[in-house]
Amino acid sequence: MNCHRVQKLLSSYLDQELSAEERREIRKHLFACAPCSRLCDELTLIKDSLEGLEPPAIGGDFLRKVHLYREGRLLQETFLWGKRLAMAAVWILLFLLTSFLLFPNSSGPELAKKEEQLPDYGARERTTLQQEAKEESTRLFLPRLPGIPVSR
Amino acid sequence: MLRSECLSLTRSPSNRWEEFEEQVRIYEKPLYHFAYRLTGDINDAQDLLQEAFLKAYRSYHRFQPGTAFDRWMFQIIYRLFIDNYRKKRRRPFISSLDEPHPHLEQAKTADVPDYSNLPEDSALRQELGRTIQEALMLIPENFRVAVILCDIQGLSYEEISQVLGCSLGTVRSRIHRGRRLLRELLQPYFREERRRKE
Structure with a gap:
């Protein structure tokens, strides 16, 4: 392995992202080559310094925007449900109004009263029919066979 | 199995918020550290994290059970950071004529710093x-985020490639x-x- 190749792979070597064979070859080169060894030390120093960086102290509410968004959404949802209910009420009212205006005399109790007041023209026919049916049921049952006259 | 993974397996719409809050409580420290190292400013990091949590909460129903919450968040934070970074770049820079030009300012900071008057021990x-x-x-x-994820957050190359959506190479x-x-x-x-030291 030459210096160019080793220097290209040094970062991966430090991050343990190379195969065992590649690692062995680089280690062997680093023993023999001073510039590459120096570069390796400097990159290690950079890596260690970055790893040792302290995180900043946590300050402020990171979920502030999420809270605002949720509040807005909740309000929106409540408003939406209210709107839906109002719309439903308006539709029902409209339906009732139109039905009342289109059929003003077809209300239930009034119609029943009118029916009571009207003369019953079919009452006589109904009673005669009922009498005939009663007579029919009281008669003796005789089978009616085709071609054979049946005398009563 | 990670705690976050166990939580996500028992998810139901009713406890969605509680579960999300729990995840945030577990991972807020490393996520804040990541955001801070990425932006280099405490206020920017807080803004970025708040934005990222809001985005995460809104799409939490799409969070796949069995995947780590922190890695998912790293992805969101990085994407938001890139978006903001691009927006900032597109925005025209307004400055006073007396102030030094931004590219000259950057060149100045890249100069060799003088560390001769460093205070000792803890301040070091x-x-x-x-x-x-x-x-x-x-x-x-793109180099910064890879180095932060590897050296500060301790992610493997495989995990970094998943977060950044690029190949191992x-x-x-x-x-x-x-x-x-x-x-x-x-x-x-x-x-x-x-x-x-010598």
């Missing part, structure tokens, strides 16, 4: 942190180039440190 670590952060801000953001190259750039920027500081 703070100084090192600040110096590294300054150096991180000078390298391209690209991750390897970005980390290497990022570290080489950091080495060039931090060499004067380390040299000074070595001389002081």
